[in-house]
Amino acid sequence: MKTVPLIRILVVDDHSVVRDGLASILDREDGMRVVGCAATGEEAVGAAQRLKPEIVVMDLVLPELNGIDATRLIIQALPRTHVIAYSACHGSEHVNRALRAGAHGYVLKSAVVAELPLAINAAIAGNQFVSPAIMAQMAKGVLGTDIPRSPFDLLSAREREVLRGIVTGSTSSDIGLHLSLSRKTVDTYRGRIMTKLGVANRSNLIRFALEFELPKA
Numbered sequence: 001m002k003t004v005p006l007i008r009i010l011v012v013d014d015h016s017v018v019r020d021g022l023a024s025i026l027d028r029e030d031g032m033r034v035v036g037c038a039a040t041g042e043e044a045v046g047a048a049q050r051l052k053p054e055i056v057v058m059d060l061v062l063p064e065l066n067g068i069d070a071t072r073l074i075i076q077a078l079p080r081t082h083v084i085a086y087s088a089c090h091g092s093e094h095v096n097r098a099l100r101a102g103a104h105g106y107v108l109k110s111a112v113v114a115e116l117p118l119a120i121n122a123a124i125a126g127n128q129f130v131s132p133a134i135m136a137q138m139a140k141g142v143l144g145t146d147i148p149r150s151p152f153d154l155l156s157a158r159e160r161e162v163l164r165g166i167v168t169g170s171t172s173s174d175i176g177l178h179l180s181l182s183r184k185t186v187d188t189y190r191g192r193i194m195t196k197l198g199v200a201n202r203s204n205l206i207r208f209a210l211e212f213e214l215p216k217a
Contacts, residue, residue, distance in 0.1 A: 006031055006032065006033045007031055007032045007033070007054050007055055007120060007124055008033060008035045008051070008052075008053040008054050008055070009026055009032060009033065009034045009035065009053055009054070009055045009056070009057060009120070010034075010035065010036045010037070010038065010044065010047055010048055010051060010053040010055070010056045010057070011023055011026070011034055011036075011037045011038075011057045012037070012038045012039075012041075012043075012044040012056060012057060012058045012059055012062070012067070012070070013037075013039070013057075013059040013062075014039050014040060014059065014061075014062050014063055016039070018059075019037045019039070022034075022057060022112070022116070023037060025112075025113055025116070025117075026057075026116070026117070026120075029117045029120075032117070032120065035051050035053055036050075036051045036053070039062075039063075040062055040063050040064050040065065041062045041063075041064055041065025041066055041067060041069060041070035042064055042065045042070075044056065044058065044062075044065075044067075044070045044074065045065070045070055045073045045074055045077070048074045048077070048078055048081060049074075049077055049078065052078060052081070053081060054080075054081065054082060054124060055081070055082050055083075055084060055120050055123060055124070056071075056074055056081060056082070056083045056084070057084050057086060057116065057120075058070065058071055058083050058084065058085050058086070058103070059086060059087065060085055060086075060087040060089070060094065060098060061087070061199070061204055061207050061208055062207075063207065066207075067085065067087075067098075068097050068098060068101045069101075071083045071085065071098065071101040071102055071103050072101040072102060074102075075101070075102035076102075082104040082105075082120075082123035082124065083101075083102060083103045083104060083105075084103065084104060084105040084106075084107060084116065084119045084120060084123060084129075085098035085103040085105065085106045085107070086106070086107040086108070086109055086112055086116065087106070087108070087109060087198075088108070088109045088110070088198035088199065088200075089197070089198045090108055090131070090133065090134050090198070091154075094106075095130065095134060099128070104119075104122075104123040104127075104128055104129070105119035105120075105122060105123055105128060105129035105130065106119075106129075106130045106131060106134065107119050107129070107131050108131040108133060108134065110133075111131055111133065115129075115131055115132075152209075152214055154196045154197070155193060155196060155197075158179070158189065159189055159192060159193050159196075160214070161179055162175055162179070162186055162189040162190060162193065163193050163205070163209055163214060164214065165178065165179075165186075166190065166193075166202065166205060166206060166209075167206055167209045167210065167214060172186040172187050172190070173186075190202070190205075193205065
């Protein structure tokens with residue numbers, strides 16, 4: 001009986017708990033084995049060149065070299081390697097940027113347990129996989145021509161002002177003083193911004209703003 005080769009996978013995420021969790025999930029799948037992990041975009045490129053995996057599972061928001069640029073570099077160096085992007089963001093700009101960079105799939109973090117193995121098998125078969133939730137929005141036109149060209153278009157003018165202050169390293173009190181707002185109000189704005197952009201904490205919010213080039217005032 002002929003043995004089917006294992007699908008060798010590189011997992012990229014800057015959070016060790018997430019990396020370990022994904023590795024555990026994928027190693028339980030028949031025919032799949034995680035052969036390496038990376039915490040940054042630069043580490044991902046180096047690990048991919050060294051290990052030459054069939055699949056790279058790529059978080060898009062990474063320190064230093066972001067996931068989009070890391071995907072592009074990996075595909076250029078290893079055209080037979082398939083990259084599956086996964087992210088909390090479901091806007092058309094995020095999806096299109098990842099696919100234009102060469103990703104063979106895009107999986108939402110909220111559905112990663114159920115959908116990531118499907119995306120990997122689809123990529124190996126030469127097919128593209130995009131989370132059904134995103135495809136459903138596309139079918140309804142939610143991700144069509146009416147979607148904002150930039151994720152920051154989802155924010156109000158005041159929310160963008162608060163975000164600019166956060167990116168410069170200002171405290172909530174400093175931002176409030178500059179914008180004539182209370183510290184509590186600034187914190188409320190920050191929570192709304194994080195919800196709209198799909199990020200979990202302040203550091204990821206800053207990385208997101210830098211990665212997607214928050215427009216200047």
